[in-house]
Amino acid sequence: MKYIHTADIHLGASPDRDRPWGDSRRLAVYQTFEAIINTARNEKTDLLLIAGDLFHRPPVMREVRELASLFSRIPDTQIVLTAGNHDHLYPGCAMLSMPLGDHVHLLDAQALSSITFPALHTVVHGFSYHQAEHPAPFPATVTAPDDGMHHILMLHGGDADHLPLSFDALASAGFDYVALGHIHQPRLFEKCAMAYCGSPEPMDRSDTGKRGYIKGSITSSGTEFRFVPSASGEYRQVTITVNPSSTSAQITDTLREKLDHNERYFYRITLAGERAPDIRFDPEIIMMAGQIVDITDNTIPAFDLDRLREEHSHDLISHYIEKLSGGSALERKALSYGLAALLDPGN
């Protein structure tokens, strides 16, 4: 039995919509999903598992119609899907009221339910979100029935607000495969047949690294699966360490040199290190260095605190430094603002 496990496709999302390449990203989300459908057709995949968040938002009727038409390309593949937090079901929603095809099976119940494919000797278990959140954890007591069938469990979640999971319990629950969704970062568990397939295309700038889906097979001798990269774009994290002589122009130059200017790479830049207290890096200028989606400025003004404390041991500044040396982010910021104001109030 050959299967493909995907999730978090987020059809209808348009990542980086505010950037010049926003349109191509929106298209990439669709194209990558279409490519998975085509792969299923070409490779005669028996089972396509979609573990939630196929859509970026609860789909409208026309979107479901489009989906049904995509699914109709692979009539010989059984498709099982569940709704995730993003495309959760609600009474009368299009997903519940539109036909998807006889080979498409939405496990629409809020409680765990299953569908049996006698020809594939396989049972798929899963449930759908009916709200955007699911704070109740997945019960650690669920185990696969011991009936000689292959049992696959599909779950969407794994963080505090979305079906908290005990991976240890899942790993030992006896399923032939646990298909996880919700976390966009792929994660293949070792020593057990369980994986987060990740999103096939990175969804937003926080999705750095490689993206794809899982291809696997279950036979009497066990489960085999592997990660297949599919994303056409990739977000990359680059950290630039500044020094007190750094300027926006200088950082821009450094980035121009340092970045791989392949159009499939999108960069998130983090600025770290110490900047001159009076400098303010201009993100607009720095963004001109390439396909940069955002810039996080974590630089701190280069105040020599020990020295300032000494130099101003008799005045307010040493007390000020003392008072705000708690180390919280807010205090660090307040320290910088205050010192700048105290040392150079005219600026």
Added chain:
Amino acid sequence: MKINRIHINSFGKLKNRTFAFSDGIHVIQGPNESGKSTLHAFLEAMYFGLERGRGRAAKTDNYTRYYPEEGGSTYGGVLEFSQNETMYSVYRNFSRDPSGYTLMDETHGKQLSPDAEEYRQILGGLTLPLYRNTVSLKQLQAKTSDELPGLLKNHIVNLKQAGSASLDLKKSKEHLAREKKTLLQSVQADAEKQASLLSMQIREEEAAISALPDPAELAQKQEEADRLSAALSDDSGTRSELLDAIHEREQELSDSEAEAAKYASGARLFAGGGILLILAAVLMMFVSFPIPAALCATAGLLLAAAAALYSGKSRSLRAGDGAASDLSALRKEEESLTTGILKKQQSLKALEHEIGDLSRGLYKRGECEERKRTAEEKLEALAPVIERNQAILMECKAIDLAAATIDELSGNVFDSFGKYLTDTASDLIRQITGGRYTRLLMDENMELSLEHEHQPVPIASVSVSTIDQVYLALRIACIEFFWPEESMPLLLDESFAMYDTARITETLTWLAESYPGQIFLFTAQSREEEILKSCRIRHQTIRL
């Protein structure tokens, strides 16, 4: 800290002079314009260098004022002082570099790198503002006793901020307020409100969608309508067949009736003929006319024919009766079919009406979905705005914290400093005045008063020399605050000009007994020296 020796190469009117100092009191005596202020300025310049004014200010700055008449090559000198049991020498040549110096550790015989921070540490944290506010204080240049309390008050304010003399808290606060204002300008104020409105709208649209028909419902009704109209068309087929059959039957029926009528009229004719013949025969019988046999036979024949024709009629009529009952059955059938068709037509009409409603509902639902989608997209577009807003608000919170901390510190720390000052100064005043005044009091408005026999006496109503004593006491309190472990030199510039002899005696006696550091008494008069001599207080006199 102890100043051991100074050598002036060239500084203002002083040239090539060496002064060696010991512990205790030094009286630096000389008439006006003899160089007392110059010596005073020299000490400060040796410690901290000469600041050069810019532009027009350069013409009146200390650098220009003390620039040697014969040229600048020797403008400067040496200052030797000991601190923490180490002796240091500071060499300066102001014409080469007004703020530059060479620093020697004489005890260990090594030259130290001119690191400002290290130098400051060597000076025990003494900075120029501190020096000017504590160690070396010019006299309160008040000419009238009315001005003195005001000057003293100012002085206390300055003392309170002595350490912060280089800070301008008001300006700092303004700077923070400016920063915050700039930040707040980039906040999209209504983003959060918009977001919550959009979330609400999404929930409303969702509820509306749930209440509206879904496509499955329409498909079901459509199917029902299709079935019904198929049945209708079947029914109307059946009906037209029935109508045909009825028509046929009716035709048949009318045919047989015509036949029967034909028989009947024939029978009537024959029967009529027969009856006429019989009547004729009877008539003949009455007139005893023999009845011709032929007549009778003819009548009989006629009657027989009539009978035959009657039977034909009744046969036709009987056949017509069968067709009629058939016809009524058919008619009944047709009738019920028609009723059925009407009923079906009605329900189809109702169904079509319903389908119309459903389609309209579905269209509405489509609109709801699109509105919901638009709202969702707007909400998503707002997310980064809200994120940015929150980041900005975090910055503003940091600025608020910075401002609040500065406020708190300038209030707390310096209030406690103020309290310390008045407490210590009270002790000192009690000592200096021999118990005449027991406490220095300062209210919230910095108004000072002295406690005399448990009564507060406003500072404005005490004598000028008492105010001077308070001023001295505050200075010493301040020095003790900043250098609790060390003895610092104290430079008194014409401090006792307003004192009467008794007051000078009192003050000097107290200073000699209580002040641990060196004292440099700059004076144009000989009074101080005479008093010191008469009180047998050890001192060194330097005449300029």
